Amino acid sequence: MSQSFQLVEEKLRESAFFLDRFRDPDPLGVEARFYFSAFVSAARSVTFVLQKTMRGVSDFDEWYLSAQKRLKTDPLARYFKDLRDEVVHKGPNPLNEVTVEHLDEVLRSQLCGYPQAHTIIMPDLTSASSTVLADAVRVSENYLKSLVTVVYECYSRFRCFVDPRW
Secondary structure, three states, X not given: OHHHHHHHHHHHHHHHHHHHHHHOOOOOOHHHHHHHHHHHHHHHHHHHHHHHHHOOOOOHHHHHHHHHHHHHHOHHHHHHHHHHHHHHHOOOOOOXXXXXXXXXXXXXXXXXXXXXXXXXXEEEOXXXXXXXXXXXXXXXXXXXXXXXXXXXXXXXXXXXXXXXXX
């Protein structure tokens, strides 16, 4: 089992790798968009690999239902799930794509010397009918933290199965 759980840890490291890569490139360059797309896919695969790895472990399904419920009610996790579906199945990558609605905000921040390296337009978490311009790196970091929390909770709860040395 511990070798299998390493696959989950590897997916987290893969996600962090792509997050680090898309944080650095030129916001006008294409590399950031590639790394962001790879981050979204890798991060989404964490829970898939976790479920596969833990299949057959007593009480995991019950525990995972509660973890899944938290993820479904987390607006950021729900946003990234939908974003992954959009990027993988339809193709558009929203990184650094600014709509007319947010153009004034972007230009003002650049003129004031507060440009965000990478932006993303996402649903306003307080109002379903509007969108906000967000720092894509910070939003992605927060999503990755929520995934790390789920994996850590799983490891803590099932540590004897994950690592028999316990």
